[in-house]
């Protein structure tokens with residue numbers, strides 16, 4: 001099969017759920033207050049950990065937390081579980097129960113829970129850094145069920161931000177991929193090259209620029225694969241593949257990328273044979289593959305299966 005037809009073999013783990021976000025409810029305080037009596041709340045601590053119970057998110061009855069939606073709570077979804085049920089997210093410094101974060105549990109949670117956790121983390125992260133108005137410096141307060149903040153001085157409204165980043169599988173059109181490693185990563189880990197899309201730049205142009213800047217290689221035939229929200233703290237990863245000449249010199253910039261090399265398909269397959277939680281190093285493998293919930297791993301898996 002031609003490499004041009006490469007597609008994601010699976011939907012990225014954090015992209016599986018298309019949650020009903022019920023945007024029409026955000027400006028309806030009466031409906032929100034009425035819904036609170038049957039609502040459930042996802043509590044997230046300051047390090048983005050959430051209570052997990054038997055491999056699922058532990059959602060708490062809203063009325064056990066407050067009589068009405070707290071000002072800082074965010075309506076993240078409406079679930080149809082025997083009637084429409086509002087799901088809210090709140091920060092709580094030390095929620096009771098067994099806590100885990102999205103990196104360690106994202107691959108274990110079902111589609112709905114992974115989507116709830118991803119959305120909660122993305123929007124709660126934004127609130128933390130949006131307390132002052134970018135126009136006049138005044139303080140802001142949450143409105144629209146947590147989906148905007150309004151300046152109390154000038155009335156300007158701001159909305160949750162997401163930073164687009166392009167991540168690219170660079171291959172030779174045959175059996176090799178070019179992977180790099182960042183200096184801060186655990187020893188032996190290699191992954192796809194990635195970078196933030198700059199102002200005024202297309203994602204495709206970003207791919208070409210980032211690969212050239214980071215390892216001195218020029219790619220062409222840039223093709224889009226799919227996307228995944230990545231709330232660490234607020235990215236949207238846009239996955240691509242692109243082709244490079246394997247004879248071209250690879251010159252890591254030593255700053256963002258300390259090493260980059262070509263790996264054969266068989267080595268990639270070996271590296272992907274074990275699960276990964278991001279923190280572990282696996283000696284004896286050709287390299288340590290990117291973490292289970294990353295779109296990087298999903299793209300690599302799709303590529304090794306695509307022959």
Ligand SMILES: [Zn+2]
Nearest residue numbers: 133136151154
């Ligand atoms: Zn203002």
